Amino acid sequence: MGCCDAPGLMPIEDALFKMLESVTPITTTLSLSLPDALGYVLADEITSPIFVPPFDNSAMDGYAVRLADLSNTDTLPVAGKSFAGQPFEGDWPQGTCIRIMTGAKIPQDCDAVIMQEQTKVTENGVQFLADKIKPNQNIRPTGDDIKQGAQVLPKGARLTPRDIPMIASLGIAEVTVYRKPKVAFFSTGDELRSLGEPLGAGDIYDSNRYGIAALIENFGCEPFDLGIIPDCPETLKATFEQAQSMSDVVVTSGGVSVGEADYTKDILEQLGQIGFWKLAIKPGKPFAYGQLDSALFCGLPGNPVSAMLTMYVLVQPLLAKLAGCTEWKPEPMIPAVTKQGFKKSPGRTDYQRGIYSIENGQFVVESTGNQSSGAFRSMSLANCFVVLERERGRVEAGETVQIQLFNNTLY
Known part of the structure; x- marks a missing residue:
């Protein structure tokens, strides 16, 4: 039997299209210091104000030479030093070399850097043992990594631990980002107990909220945990109203199947509208999506694997679009x-x-x-x-x- 032969079950592709079609990305922006911007989505592209590196520098510890000085000899005396942050200054006499360290500025007229493993210090100076020296070897030119004016990160990119040091290398102290989506979530069910509480007959620990909270944070959003809500229509409705007043998206766990105590569908019809209910996915068939008065709604199944799977496959791309993250895409x-x-x-x-x-x-x-x-x-x-x-x-x-x-x- 194909999915089209299963009445009421929407294919995942159709569900994702409907969900994403209903999302308007957040446009509110913040100016944050670079250390505080991790996990946020860029509201503006980042272009480099400088060349990186800003000057020609050495890729090795060794000796800076002019190739012409080695045309008739393999040994040169040392005329000075160029260390990182302490470049060689002054005249560089002909027929000499400069001791240089990795990252140090290349002296003017230097043709190559010979790594120290290819040298030998003698009484007459440094003897160069390399058979062949190539012009510009072991020299990293200005802008070798990043050119001035080049786009480094596009608008819509989420900042990762790899991006932060790269931006710092440009001397950029603040970035403009979109505010993170706010996601309120709670579990429903009289049988659920929080960690630390004793289990009575028929009780189970609520594991879903802990997984949902972790995923919301990992998705780059701000979580608001409203706890466990009992199977009481009045309490559940009040919680929905509280949740939508403080968030962009409301996520529930449980209460979306067909049991007598599953009130979520009825309350959602009172407070908003249902986009779809029941998908051709396993596990996770009783996944609900809709619109409350002022927030989107995602109703996850109560079974723990189903809850995490639907958060990962369905809610993750929705939150990425809401956050303005145009660079997000599923794993291939x-x-x-x-x-x-x-x-x-x-x-x-x-x-x-x-x-x-x-x-x-x-x-x-x-x-x-x-x-x-x-x-x-x-x-x-x-x-x-x-x-x-x-x-x-x-x-x-x-x-x-x-x-x-x-x-x-x-x-």
């Missing part, structure tokens, strides 16, 4: 050979948890074991999703499947 699909069979029925795109490795240059993948939506150990062990197409059935060992490696939000 990679073909891999299965080391064992995978159970699968046609009808829904199945994100099974897998462990990939590389054998003889080929990606191979095996299951983490129990693929139940309530067995979170399968997520903890995994390093990739095995993404099985909607129409596909059981996969046998040795077949090729598509895997999606986790991005850094799951590490």
Whole structure:
């Protein structure tokens, strides 16, 4: 049975299109000091005000030479030193060399730097042992890394730990960024208990909120944890109203299936409108999306694997667009050979948890074991999703499947 034969189940691609189509990116900007800007999205492109490096400098510890001075000899006396922050100044006599360190400014008229491993200090000076010296060897020219006026980062890029030192190398102390999306979240269910509370008969610990909070932060957003809300229509409605008043997006965990105590759908219809309900995805079919009066709404399933999967696959791109992050894209699909069979029925795109490795240059993948939506150990062990197409059935060992490696939000 294909997905189109499963009444009421929307394909993931259609759901993502509808979600992203409804999002208007945040335009409010902030001016932040560089150390405080990590994880924010740039509201303006960054162009370099300087050349990097700003002067020709040495790539090695060694000796700066003029090739003409070595035309008739292999030994030169040392006339001075050029250290990082302490360049050689003054006249450089003909027939001499300059002791130079990595990063130090190249003396005027220097043709090459000879690394110290290719030299020998003698009574008459430094003997150069290299058979052949190339012009400009071991010299990093001005602007070798970044040219003045060049675009370094585009508008819409999220600042990573790799970007911060690069921007600092340009002497830029402040950057203009978009404010982070605010995400209020809570879990629903009388059976849920917070960590530190004793478990009664039929109770379980609420693990979803902790995973959701971590993902929201890793997605570059500001989380607001409203706790566990009991299965009470009045309390649930009041919590929705509070949540939308303080956030751009409201995320709930649980309360979106078809149980008698699942009130979320009714309340959402009172406070806003439902975009869709139930997707052709496994796990995570009872995922809801809609619009409250003043915030977007994402209703995650209550099972822990389903909640994390739908946060990762569906909510992550929504929050990226809301944050103005035009550079975000999902990890690519990679073909891999299965080391064992995978159970699968046609009808829904199945994100099974897998462990990939590389054998003889080929990606191979095996299951983490129990693929139940309530067995979170399968997520903890995994390093990739095995993404099985909607129409596909059981996969046998040795077949090729598509895997999606986790991005850094799951590490």
